[in-house]
Amino acid sequence: MATDYDAPRKNEEDLSEDSIEELKARRAEKNSPSVDEDEAEAAEGFELPGADLSGEELSVRVLPRQADEFTCAKCFLVHHRSQLAYEDQGQLVCSECAA
């Protein structure tokens, strides 16, 4: 009886260990593509200042900030001042992100 009790218990432990390892593996798999995305975004960001010199289209896409507008530090969207929720160390946060 004692051994019967022990056997399933060990299996459970093995199972949970396996799933943790699986989760870790899945996480690692998930992480690598997102790192690639970050790198792609960073590359785009680096290209912008240089491209600014030649193309006006890019500066139109970036949307110049108006005096009564601000760029949210969290969603990076330009909002009207009325949507400004708070300012944290010079970083303006819109009401959507503050909610």
Ligand SMILES: [Zn+2]
């Ligand atoms: Zn925001």
